[in-house]
Amino acid sequence: GAVVSQHPSWVICKSGTSVKIECRSLDFQATTMFWYRQFPKQSLMLMATSNEGSKATYEQGVEKDKFLINHASLTLSTLTVTSAHPEDSSFYICSAPPLDTQYFGPGTRLTVL
């Protein structure tokens, strides 16, 4: 089946620094990718829709200046958490739809000290 990868799988950073998370579709092209945030023991919250060649679409309440999304190619989307703070610590998951099914990356655990 389709594979979506994420890098890194776990990152620990100091408060105030920026962290970039990559999401790649390995065997298909994706004009659209999605970024989710998952809090412990909770469901996934859609943060934004990443569109290749155009600006991302952010969900209500998500700070676009804090969570920068770039969809540079048909196989790569990046999420940059700028000036990270401890409350940004979470599990970030990306997904891509080759057809009508979403394939999810394994997630990136961000810990901000």
Next chain:
Amino acid sequence: GDSVTQMEGPVTLSEEAFLTINCTYTATGYPSLFWYVQYPGEGLQLLLKATKADDKGSNKGFEATYRKETTSFHLEKGSVQVSDSAVYFCALSAPPGNQFYFGTGTSLTVIP
């Protein structure tokens, strides 16, 4: 708007017990319905799906039937195993943007 309501957990069952996790949905159009599973420390994996009314999705002994009359997509398995311990998410995808809406997830623990 579109949404999914899922049975809250956690659910604890003995091995070989019957499993049902309820899921109902609200959608203005004609959604596709999904069950995803998340094993400890891993990402989400598609378990099964159904794209139209009366379709039955099945995989690894799990089944769910798309019931338009009751707007439900309950997940069932006749005999659970310890290896089925995970968190299960019900989800729907609907046009125009095919955005996914997830339920809150149900944690299942199967004990020997």
